[in-house]
């Protein structure tokens with residue numbers, strides 16, 4: 062087993078590799094998500110934080126299969142859903158779309174895939190140190206069809222066990238970027254549910270709240286009639302709606318903002334998902350209600366062992382709810398760490414800037430904001446996209462696109478994409494990390510070797 066395998070209980074339920082989602086307009090190609098890697102683990106919360114326009118929602122929509130034209134998830138992107146029960150169930154229901162990956166892997170060499178025509182990713186896009194680390198299951202999702210290794214609509218991959226005998230399957234995954242039609246409907250809503258910022262986008266004003274939850278129960282759990290009504294009431298109780306038996310018959314406009322968001326969460330849970338994606342679910346609510354909803358999510362997560370992905374631009378919320386944090390900037394993850402480390406030792410200058418802008422963090426000090434705005438990523442990245450706003454930028458930052466690298470030997474899971482932490486590019490300004498460079502004209506040109 063490769064050293065970077067995470068085995069057993071810690072294995073992520075969702076693995077995002079080299080995710081690229083772009084919008085193709087007449088004018089330009091917007092690389093809203095540009096080579097993103099992260100994981101979601103059952104019972105844990107993966108936080109995604111970044112300013113407006115950094116690509117958080119597009120990342121969520123890519124996982125949900127909800128990217129709308131002119132947007133597309135690009136070839137080479139991979140989003141693996143690793144739940145073994147789902148793989149068994151789908152192999153049974155969709156045998157035509159199920160592939161025995163070991164058989165393909167036996168006859169091909171994963172590292173040679175990078176040399177094939179049509180593969181335009183580098184091994185580092187998959188976080189491999191060298192091409193020899195390439196694993197078939199990472200590359201196949203994004204490129205398998207293009208390389209003619211699998212059929213166009215194959216999306217269920219078995220890596221251990223016999224696809225024709227679902228009970229025998231002990232390892233495999235569903236490649237979400239390749240799901241369509243019935244498989245996609247079974248995945249979205251059935252295995253992965255999403256809660257949006259505005260509860261009214263998820264609720265239909267002309268049906269009662271109960272009706273809408275019952276519809277989800279029928280679709281995903283096959284419940285109907287009195288049984289579905291009873292379950293809807295129980296779900297409303299589970300999300301803390303008082304007098305649920307009466308309120309199940311009310312319409313969305315009869316609910317307050319906080320109660321509506323609770324109802325939407327109940328609706329998301331109606332399909333008994335493994336993964337719950339929350340896109341700024343509390344941003345529109347006042348702070349007291351926001352705190353209650355965050356508590357509720359934490360409670361539900363523990364009860365149901367949910368893998369949660371939580372999107373916000375609020376570092377305070379991230380600190381409260383996350384186990385791991387991914388900081389996004391202009392379509393890229395620029396820093397990732399577990400939450401304690403990220404707050405104790407932020408490494409990327411962007412993360413440091415975000416932390417300085419949390420109210421109340423530095424008593425008495427003036428609140429700072431990062432000057433400027435997130436650029437639209439409409440060109441392939443050939444430099445650091447944060448460099449123009451970065452107080453620590455040096456010459457190479459405008460010439461070299463930084464790789465995600467570990468920032469501390471003692472914490473291999475803490476990585477940042479910043480040349481300050483890349484030995485090949487030694488910044489002359491790194492002496493005092495708290496002191497921004499004042500003189501940006503005497504730029505270092507070292508590292509051009």
Ligand SMILES: Nc1ncnc2c1ncn2[C@@H]1O[C@H](COP(=O)(O)OP(=O)(O)OP(=O)(O)O)[C@@H](O)[C@H]1O
Pocket residue numbers: 084091093111112113114115116117118119120129130131132374437438
């Ligand atoms: N339908 C679309 N057409 C064109 N560009 C889009 C579309 N949707 C999103 N984008 C672009 O993708 C980029 C990322 O947008 P996204 O909504 O993911 O940002 P975000 O991080 O969620 O921001 P916010 O905090 O404001 O919600 C932006 O540059 C945006 O302009």
Ligand code: NI
Pocket residue numbers: 117118119340
């Ligand atoms: Ni958003």
